[in-house]
Amino acid sequence: MTEKDGYSQKIILIGDGGTGKTSLVNQFVHRKFTGIYKTTIGVDITPYQVNAEDTGENIRFILWDMSGQTHFARFRSRFYSGTSGAIVVYDLTNTTTYRNVQTWVKECSDNCNRKIPIVIVGNKADLNELQIRHIKPPMSESGFPSLITSAKTNLNVKKAFFTLFEAIVKKTLTKKPDQAAKTTHVSYESQLDSEEQ
Numbered sequence: 012m013t014e015k016d017g018y019s020q021k022i023i024l025i026g027d028g029g030t031g032k033t034s035l036v037n038q039f040v041h042r043k044f045t046g047i048y049k050t051t052i053g054v055d056i057t058p059y060q061v062n063a064e065d066t067g068e069n070i071r072f073i074l075w076d077m078s079g080q081t082h083f084a085r086f087r088s089r090f091y092s093g094t095s096g097a098i099v100v101y102d103l104t105n106t107t108t109y110r111n112v113q114t115w116v117k118e119c120s121d122n123c124n125r126k127i128p129i130v131i132v133g134n135k136a137d138l139n140e141l142q143i144r145h146i147k148p149p150m151s152e153s154g155f156p157s158l159i160t161s162a163k164t165n166l167n168v169k170k171a172f173f174t175l176f177e178a179i180v181k182k183t184l185t186k187k188p189d190q191a192a193k194t195t196h197v198s199y200e201s202q203l204d205s206e207e208q
């Protein structure tokens with residue numbers, strides 16, 4: 012493997028069913044949004060490649076979009092293995108999905124055999140203020156980076172993924188001090204979409 016081949020990192024998207032995990036991946040990777048709800052069966056896997064700014068190294072993030080449906084819960088534990096980072100999604104218009112974030116974070120911590128970076132995302136920010144007024148975003152008290160997004164309008168979608176990517180890259184380099192001199196760096200700022208600028 013050459014230096015430019017880089018390495019691969021597994022990312023999981025978790026959170027209650029219908030919060031918008033699949034929609035966030037579709038917006039981020041394919042720039043597409045459909046209003047149709049087709050629940051994920053098991054898990055959908057999508058690769059996403061990032062070029063580190065300073066080294067030109069390719070980092071391959073593999074996005075594991077998990078079903079949030081309860082009937083999948085008993086199979087889910089086996090899908091956590093080898094995870095480098097997680098995005099936990101809740102729906103800004105649905106208090107239950109917000110409360111369940113803690114449960115998802117715990118399930119993630121229990122099943123990942125090391126402490127991994129987590130980003131909390133409150134999705135569907137495009138919906139009307141009356142619908143989201145009872146949830147106080149972002150979820151800053153969790154101690155994890157937290158943002159509000161809209162998979163529909165593309166608000167903060169790239170920022171959410173890159174917040175996690177940056178945390179993973181930083182952590183990987185901390186674990187491999189011999190690589191620190193390479194200053195591998197990924198940043199969403201240089202890759203913002205026109206809608207987000």
Ligand SMILES: Nc1nc2c(ncn2[C@@H]2O[C@H](COP(=O)(O)OP(=O)(O)OP(=O)(O)O)[C@@H](O)[C@H]2O)c(=O)[nH]1
Pocket residue numbers: 026027028029030031032033034035045046047048049050051052077078079080134135136137138160161162163164
């Ligand atoms: N208005 C609005 N609707 C959204 C947004 N994100 C997702 N949706 C809608 O919410 C529904 C569920 O979205 P999905 O992305 O399938 O949800 P999921 O979290 O993948 O659900 P499971 O696969 O069942 O776990 C769909 O009808 C989407 O169109 C958003 O940002 N804004």
Ligand SMILES: [Mg+2]
Pocket residue numbers: 032033034049050051076077078079
């Ligand atoms: Mg889905």
